[in-house]
Amino acid sequence: MPRKLLIYRLRTLCVISLIWVLFSIVFYFNLIRKGNDLGVHVSIYQFALTFGIIGLLINGILIFFLKPAFRHQPAWFAIFIKLLVTFLLFFVIGFLLLMVYFFIHYTKDLQHYLQSFSTKLVYTNTFVSFIIDMGLMTFISIIFLEITDKYGPGMFWLMLSGEYQRPKIENRIFIFIDINESTSIAEQLGHEKYFRMLRDFFSDITIPVLANDGEIYQYVGDEVLVTWPNTPVNKNKSLKFIRNTHYLLERLGKSYKKKYNHIPKFKAGLHAGEVTAGFVGLIKKELIYSGDTMNTTARIRSMCNDLNESFILSEDFMLDFEPPQNYQIDKIGTMELKGRAEPIKLFSLKFD
Numbered sequence: 001m002p003r004k005l006l007i008y009r010l011r012t013l014c015v016i017s018l019i020w021v022l023f024s025i026v027f028y029f030n031l032i033r034k035g036n037d038l039g040v041h042v043s044i045y046q047f048a049l050t051f052g053i054i055g056l057l058i059n060g061i062l063i064f065f066l067k068p069a070f071r072h073q074p075a076w077f078a079i080f081i082k083l084l085v086t087f088l089l090f091f092v093i094g095f096l097l098l099m100v101y102f103f104i105h106y107t108k109d110l111q112h113y114l115q116s117f118s119t120k121l122v123y124t125n126t127f128v129s130f131i132i133d134m135g136l137m138t139f140i141s142i143i144f145l146e147i148t149d150k151y152g153p154g155m156f157w158l159m160l161s162g163e164y165q166r167p168k169i170e171n172r173i174f175i176f177i178d179i180n181e182s183t184s185i186a187e188q189l190g191h192e193k194y195f196r197m198l199r200d201f202f203s204d205i206t207i208p209v210l211a212n213d214g215e216i217y218q219y220v221g222d223e224v225l226v227t228w229p230n231t232p233v234n235k236n237k238s239l240k241f242i243r244n245t246h247y248l249l250e251r252l253g254k255s256y257k258k259k260y261n262h263i264p265k266f267k268a269g270l271h272a273g274e275v276t277a278g279f280v281g282l283i284k285k286e287l288i289y290s291g292d293t294m295n296t297t298a299r300i301r302s303m304c305n306d307l308n309e310s311f312i313l314s315e316d317f318m319l320d321f322e323p324p325q326n327y328q329i330d331k332i333g334t335m336e337l338k339g340r341a342e343p344i345k346l347f348s349l350k351f352d
Contacts, residue, residue, distance in 0.1 A: 009063050016141050020055030024048045027133050058086050086138045167278040171230040173238050176301040180265045182222045197260045208244035212237040230272045235321050269301030271314040299337040315345035
């Protein structure tokens with residue numbers, strides 16, 4: 001597993017496990033302090049630690065195994081299977097933990113131990129409530145992961161914080177990526193098989209996005225829009241993203257050729273400038289960026305075909321930026337773009 005993807009999943013796991021620990025405090029006072037008929041005596045710290053460890057195990061299985069295994073299944077089916085598997089897991093884990101605790105503190109023979117364990121632990125209201133609470137937390141974890149997949153890393157917290165409830169001016173880098181000869185490939189493969197190829201393509205380029213700290217802004221048909229805050233460091237990362245994606249697709253070429261009889265290649269337009277950012281929508285919230293920067297990036301990407309170039313940069317992207325070595329950047333010239341009053345200098349990008 002690529003390092004950045006591993007770090008992203010571990011960070012998600014830590015956040016969800018911390019949420020479990022916070023909820024365990026509420027469960028402790030409701031279960032252990034008020035209506036405890038288990039006969040188990042633990043401090044709030046022991047209970048929170050136990051709950052956190054169970055959460056770490058359950059959510060680790062969710063994030064690293066169940067979520068990837070069912071990513072192509074319908075949401076309702078994936079959620080149902082995940083709930084079923086995790087319910088069985090934490091039932092077994094909770095059962096074993098209580099059994100160990102009871103065994104350590106029990107002084108009579110084994111037969112009495114088994115009888116007492118069933119009557120004093122398993123068939124108690126507290127144990128049933130404990131299992132229900134664990135099921136609730138698992139369901140919350142699954143929904144949290146589904147929302148994260150839908151809106152991308154960090155977007156869930158941005159929605160909660162209200163940072164983009166009012167329009168906000170930002171200076172950002174944008175890359176518009178489009179698959180070469182997409183119409184021709186779609187006609188040869190058919191809509192369903194072409195869609196599967198697109199899905200694989202979008203999944204594969206997620207690795208270079210994470211590796212270079214980019215944000216996937218939107219998928220539009222067979223295009224993907226990637227963005228960074230506009231800084232010299234991020235300009236380097238955006239160029240590295242293009243390079244990483246190019247060579248990644250070369251390495252995966254045999255796999256694509258075998259599955260689809262095509263190796264996807266792409267063209268990209270890179271631009272930087274101010275945009276207005278904010279959430280829109282009444283029944284479906286979405287963060288959008290608007291402004292001339294977005295239109296210009298789309299036009300630059302469309303110029304790749306006209307100029308027979310794979311990757312084109314704008315003069316605004318090159319502003320106050322010293323390109324790193326092993327990137328060949330050449331001036332194309334000053335070009336007029338459709339819908340833009342002022343002409344713009346364009347540059348081609350190649351790799352040494």
